[in-house]
Amino acid sequence: MSKQDYMNTSVQEPPLDYSFRSIHVIQDLTSEEPRSGLRPLRHSKSGKSLTQSLWLNNNVLNDLRDFNHVVSLLLEHPENLAWIDLSFNDLTSIDPVLTTFFNLSVLYLHGNSIQRLGEVNKLAVLPRLRSLTLHGNPIEEEKGYRALVGTMSPAIALAFLPLVVTLLVRYRHYFRLLVRMVLLRSLRDCLSGLRAEERAFSYVLTHALPGDPSHILNTLDHWSSHCEYLGHMGPVKGQILTRLVEEKTPACVLELGTHFGYSTLLLARALPPGGRLLTVERDPRMAAVAEKLIRLAGFDERTVELIVSSSEEVIPRLRTQYQLSRADLALLAHRPRCYLRDLQLLEAHALLPAGATVLADHVLFPGAPRFLQYAKNCGRYRCRLHHTGLPDFPAIKDGIAQLTYAGPG
Missing domain, CATH: 3.40.50.150 (Vaccinia Virus protein VP39)
Incomplete structure (x- = not known):
């Protein structure tokens, strides 16, 4: 496969997803299994992934030491990495290693501990970067942050539409949970003046056998499955x-x-x-x-x-x-x-x-x-x-x- 053919196909590959893995250091990626998605990951003859997307969100990373080396072990073409998600970790700065991926177009850094606005200047060398997230970092409090976000908003808007389709498909179960657990529950709370748990107890009173904990538990399971999700x-x-x-x-x-x-x-x-x-x-x-x-x-x-x-x-x-x-x-x-x-x-x-x-x-x-x-x-x-x-x-x-x-x- 030529490099151009690879560039045309790998952008459609599912991401290499290590989110929610409690990963503390980058080296842990070599011993962790990535999360499975709707489509299986494709690999080269050497066993490395052909994707251009790496998701490391919702872990406990505080630095990116050995990032280049580990990525080279995981990806067949690490130089073509286009999407890195490092959101919700413990990063305090933007590691210069990220500036070595010149095909990077999407970088998520929200929900970290980045404190200096000047860190963002490091990313100016990335010619294709069009979507960068920084909210939920201490730099939000620095003067000039809002102006910086304003200059980025058109680029983020361009990336938003294709991304939302991907997220809706990949995380459809989470969206369903959000609708049932938050949106519908909030609406019913407002209409009834009661919480979901209070409504469930009223159902138990009329459908369960007093003194029988097993029957009460089964009644609650039935309510959660058929009426309102209780979590x-x-x-x-x-x-x-x-x-x-x-x-x-x-x-x-x-x-x-x-x-x-x-x-x-x-x-x-x-x-x-x-x-x-x-x-x-x-x-x-x-x-x-x-x-x-x-x-x-x-x-x-x-x-x-x-x-x-x-x-x-x-x-x-x-x-x-x-x-x-x-x-x-x-x-x-x-x-x-x-x-x-x-x-x-x-x-x-x-x-x-x-x-x-x-x-x-x-x-x-x-x-x-x-x-x-x-x-x-x-x-x-x-x-x-x-x-x-x-x-x-x-x-x-x-x-x-x-x-x-x-x-x-």
């Missing part, structure tokens, strides 16, 4: 959670993030005789729904105690105020960005005994890369990832992380 743990993850609790037989369980009580019922149902569950929810309105659901399922306060407060305030008081000296199993199901903070709080207050199990939901979507990086590298945990999809959206990959605590070391 809950769902039956597939529920089976994983139930199996792990039954295997570990924990005497004391701590749940951070009650939400409306779905996962709480799963935990309570799987507790061994005499087991105790403390669950923490910071939203009073959501906690009120959960409290009703938990009691409707037949669990009293001796078995399931609901604490309405933020996790960072509760954890230091668990031993003295709530008489929880140890958590044999902890489920993190609140905000993924808080997982690492709360795990370290549990360690600092000696609430995790050796052999304790820590489960964390949504570690791939929306993702908790810093939490996973810490758990894998600190040397105090054995880690396993249970891969699943979102309820009703199996194409959107997610997972539950299972950590086994080895002790403070």
Whole structure:
């Protein structure tokens, strides 16, 4: 294949996609599998990809050391790289290595930590650059940023139309989730004056059997699939959670993030005789729904105690105020960005005994890369990832992380 033929065909190739992989250093690309898309990637006889697009967004990269070398190992023609997505990483500057790709036309750098507006001047040597994103960086606060964006807007507009078609096709499942989870829910909230979880509880009251947690859980699954998407743990993850609790037989369980009580019922149902569950929810309105659901399922306060407060305030008081000296199993199901903070709080207050199990939901979507990086590298945990999809959206990959605590070391 001639170079001109390659240029004509490779622009239509799907991207080499390493997004949402918790990648910390560029060298990790050589050991990671790219995400699969609608069309398979084509490769040369040497095994390298023929694409001109490389997506590294939503990772934890803070520099691009060895970028040229690694890209040459992945791409048959790295010099023809035309689209690089580095959005939502931890980059503090624009690495000069990016200026060596003279065919680069699309560069996404939004959602990083770039602080100096002067960094953008480095890209002036790229003759074909027509789309550059910088929003969500500290440079937004610098004088002159708005003027710079204004000069770029025509170029970005030219790139927008073909890109939106690609994104709509590739991420159609995410757009469907956005419509169901945000747009339709917001509309119904305004019309009814109730939250989706409150509407779901009203449905449970008229369709589920009181005192039967399994029937209540099935009723919630039916509501989420056929009426309003709840964004809950769902039956597939529920089976994983139930199996792990039954295997570990924990005497004391701590749940951070009650939400409306779905996962709480799963935990309570799987507790061994005499087991105790403390669950923490910071939203009073959501906690009120959960409290009703938990009691409707037949669990009293001796078995399931609901604490309405933020996790960072509760954890230091668990031993003295709530008489929880140890958590044999902890489920993190609140905000993924808080997982690492709360795990370290549990360690600092000696609430995790050796052999304790820590489960964390949504570690791939929306993702908790810093939490996973810490758990894998600190040397105090054995880690396993249970891969699943979102309820009703199996194409959107997610997972539950299972950590086994080895002790403070």
